[in-house]
Amino acid sequence: xxxxxxGEMIRELIDDLEPESVxxxxxDSVHIKSESALKIFNELKNKENCQFDLLSSLTAxxxxxxxxxxxxxxxxxxxxxLVIKLICGEGRKEPKVSSVVSIxxxxxxxxxxxxxxxxxxxxxxPNLKRLLLWEEFPGHPLRKDYLR
Amino acid sequence: xxxRTEPVTMNVGPIHPSTHGVxxxxxxxxxxxxxxxxxxxxxxxxxxxxxxxxxxxxQVVTLTDRMDYVASMTNNQSYILSVEKLAGITPSPxxxxxxxxxxxxxxxxxxxxxxxFLINDLGAWHTPLLYMLREREKILEMFEMLxxxxxxxxxxxxxxxxxxxxxxxxxxxxxxxxxxxxxxDDIENLLSTNEIVLIRxxxxxxxxxxxxxxxxxxxxxxxxxxxxxxxRHKNPYDYYDQISFSRPLGEIGDxxxxxxxxIFEMRESLKILRQCIxxxxxxxxxxxxxxxxxxxxxxxxxxxxxxxxxxxxxxxVSDGGVSPFRCHVRAPSFIxxxxxxxxxxxDKIADLFVTFGSLDVNxxxxxx
Numbered sequence: 012x013x014x015x016x017x018g019e020m021i022r023e024l025i026d027d028l029e030p031e032s033v034x035x036x037x038x039d040s041v042h043i044k045s046e047s048a049l050k051i052f053n054e055l056k057n058k059e060n061c062q063f064d065l066l067s068s069l070t071a072x073x074x075x076x077x078x079x080x081x082x083x084x085x086x087x088x089x090x091x092x093l094v095i096k097l098i099c100g101e102g103r104k105e106p107k108v109s110s111v112v113s114i115x116x117x118x119x120x121x122x123x124x125x126x127x128x129x130x131x132x133x134x135x136x137p138n139l140k141r142l143l144l145w146e147e148f149p150g151h152p153l154r155k156d157y158l159r
Numbered sequence: 160x161x162x163r164t165e166p167v168t169m170n171v172g173p174i175h176p177s178t179h180g181v182x183x184x185x186x187x188x189x190x191x192x193x194x195x196x197x198x199x200x201x202x203x204x205x206x207x208x209x210x211x212x213x214x215x216x217x218q219v220v221t222l223t224d225r226m227d228y229v230a231s232m233t234n235n236q237s238y239i240l241s242v243e244k245l246a247g248i249t250p251s252p253x254x255x256x257x258x259x260x261x262x263x264x265x266x267x268x269x270x271x272x273x274x275x276f277l278i279n280d281l282g283a284w285h286t287p288l289l290y291m292l293r294e295r296e297k298i299l300e301m302f303e304m305l306x307x308x309x310x311x312x313x314x315x316x317x318x319x320x321x322x323x324x325x326x327x328x329x330x331x332x333x334x335x336x337x338x339x340x341x342x343x344d345d346i347e348n349l350l351s352t353n354e355i356v357l358i359r360x361x362x363x364x365x366x367x368x369x370x371x372x373x374x375x376x377x378x379x380x381x382x383x384x385x386x387x388x389x390x391r392h393k394n395p396y397d398y399y400d401q402i403s404f405s406r407p408l409g410e411i412g413d414x415x416x417x418x419x420x421x422i423f424e425m426r427e428s429l430k431i432l433r434q435c436i437x438x439x440x441x442x443x444x445x446x447x448x449x450x451x452x453x454x455x456x457x458x459x460x461x462x463x464x465x466x467x468x469x470x471x472x473x474x475x476v477s478d479g480g481v482s483p484f485r486c487h488v489r490a491p492s493f494i495x496x497x498x499x500x501x502x503x504x505x506d507k508i509a510d511l512f513v514t515f516g517s518l519d520v521n522x523x524x525x526x527x
Contacts, residue, residue, distance in 0.1 A: 013394035038458075064372045065388075067463060068489040072476055081474065083461055083489075087372060087388050094461070117375025120497050128208070143201035143526060152209055 013085070015039065016093035024061070024093075028054040040081075040094035048097055049109045055084060056114055062088045066115040069122065071099070071129045073155045078106040078131055099131055103156075110136035128153040164190050171511070173202045179276060180522025184499075184511070191507045196500045200493075203526035211486035216242050216453040217316065219486065223473075224311035226488060227524040229272050232258070232265035232302075233466040235315040240396055240462040241473040242317050246455035251446050254319015255397050256439040260332070261305060261314055263428045263435070267339070268298040269467035270379075270421040270428075273519035277418060278350060280516040281359050287350060294342050297335055304328045317453050319445035332436070336429055343425055351419060360415035364502045364514030367412060374497040378469025380518060383420045384412030390465040402434050414517040421519075452481055461489075468492050468519055492524040 016024070018036040025033050025043065032047040043051060055063045063084035072079045078099040085092040099106035110133035111118045122133045123142040130151030133139055141148065150157050172183035181202035187195035207226060211219045223234040236258055243250060275291030299309040304325050306314040314320055350356050366376070371384045381388055389406045391399045407423035409416030455477040463472035469491030476485040495518050503511050 012400075065377075066375050067470060068461065068472060068474060068487070070474055070487040070489075072459075072485045072487075081459075083463075083472075083474075087386060087393075090393055115375065116370075116373045117494055117497055119374075120494060121375075124493075143204040145201070152206060 012090075014089075014091040016091065021093050021095070024055075025051055028058070034098075037096075040096050042079075042096050042098060045097045045099065045108055049111070049114075051095075052082075052111055052114050060089075062086045063093070064088065066111070066117045066121075067092070069111070069118050069125070071125045071131050073129060073153065075155050077102065078129065080108055080125075080131070082111075105132065106130070107132045107134060109134045110139075112136055127151070130154060166194060168195075173199075179516070179520065182520070182522050182525070184515075186508075186511065188508060193503050193506055193508065193511060196503055196511070198496055198499055200496075200522075200525050203522050205527065207527045208486050208488065211483055213482060215481045216246075216455070216483065217451060219483065220315065221311070221313045224313055225523060226490065226527055227269075227466065227468065227471075227492065227521045228310055229521055230265050230269040230467045231310060231312045232261040232314060233269075233464065233471065235312065236262050236397075237462065237464045237466065237471045238473045239315045239317055240464060241460050241475050242453060242455070244462050245458060245460040245475055245477055246317065246453050248318050248449055248453075249446070250317075251319045251443050252398075253323070253439060253442040254444040256435050257305075257320045257324060257444060258315050259397050259399070260432060260435045260439075261302070261312075261320075263431050264298045264301060266428045266467045267425050268295045269519075270425050271295045273467075273516075274346070274418060274421050277414075277513065277516040277519075278356070280512045281356060283350075283356075287346065290342070290346060290349075294339065297331075301328060301331050301335065304331065316445055316449075318449035319443075321445065323444045329436075332432070336432060336436075339429055340426065343422060347422055351422070356418075357415065359510075359513060360413065360418060360517070362411065362413050363506065363510050364414045364517060365412050366498065366502060370498060370501070371412070375494050376469070376498065378465070378467070378491050378495070379420045379424060380417055380469065380495055382406060383409035383416040385410055390463055390470060394463070396462060396464055398438070401438065402431050404430050414513055417517040417519075454479065454481055463489065466491060468521065468524065469495060488524075488527055490524045490527060492518075492520045492522075493527075496520060496525065 021041045022033045022036045032044045034042040055061045063086045065085040067083040067085045080097050082095045099108050127141045166189045168187045173181040183199040185197040207222050223238045224231040271291040275288035278287040366384050368384050371381050404427045457479050459476045461474045463470045472489040474487040475483050478484040
């Protein structure tokens, strides 16, 4: 059975790696500061007791007052998993986060999909183009303010 | 003496018999050699994730059928598990066993289609494919008995399934379990030692363990590269913790390993089906107290399952209403495409289709 980290456990884990980067703790996830995200992900992948080698899923949610990224990480070595969330920028204006493609190649297509449908910019992504829609498509359809 | 040749860029697809749907690859060739591939997708994009935000939780089940349309039952299962976790519903035991039977049958059907079309792409026109489709036909007939539909089943509901299996289902399933091992042996004897198949598939499209994991590739493709990662075993959902089965692993991670892993997994699925039949007890297939209009409390849930293509999960966010606030699909076919370019660089044109076929990509799930 995969050991699922509770919010409190994730906070303890991240406090060890990068103190004071956890913004808030929920039941089964934590929100982290987007500035320290890349460093934390790098540690989570490489540190001996973490080894989150599989990025299960990467997605974004439009909560109307903010955009949130959601990362589901799994370790095939230790068979444990955790959920990390982060808020992209302030409000709805130009949401932006750093790309994790340099850590997990599997984020490549998923980040392009999020850019395409949700309109979140990924800094340092090698090839941030639209994926499912065509280049001239107006707007980002999964946003809650997208009008049909 | 070396001759300088001009690279040629060509479109393969979107309408091409070997792309299994509407998939386009912008391929640059130098003579026969592939020097660049760029997958272009989105031809089947229907906006399922946006459509789900406008439908009730039960209505979304019909959308999930149309994602991976050769494995609808496992799509249903993944979505329903996520809804059950979100709403805190405990399913009926008989319903759970029935949906495990359905999803294992679906796995056999999906692997049969994957291997049949792979051999078809290799040039063994239609004979092995039709052998595979004949077996799949028996499974589709059983699905018709279960829920009245063959492909777009919508059989599962929060709490179990919507209808109990009719009396004629069990003899049909037993007959299938008796016959199918011989059919799998036939296909294995016919193809796995065939000289042409071996030359065309061995050491072609090799994926290393670490590359696979780093690119989030899951399912039979990951296991063919030698990583023992099967969610039915590592993180059992439904009643898979009461079932014993083995996970076939490949060594090299080439097209041949992926082909063999699927054949062996079909045998393991038959083993699981027999154990399900032993364990299933009479009873309700769905708890009466689960309302038709599910209204989960605020929160989110993600329950990954092992679909025939890999890790399939629905990330659902609820705002307390009757329809999901956000519904994201972690589609294995889509993510398994990540390394397509790296797999085929330097190979010949004809190998492109074999490697693509061995990934078992379903365009309905890639584009959603």
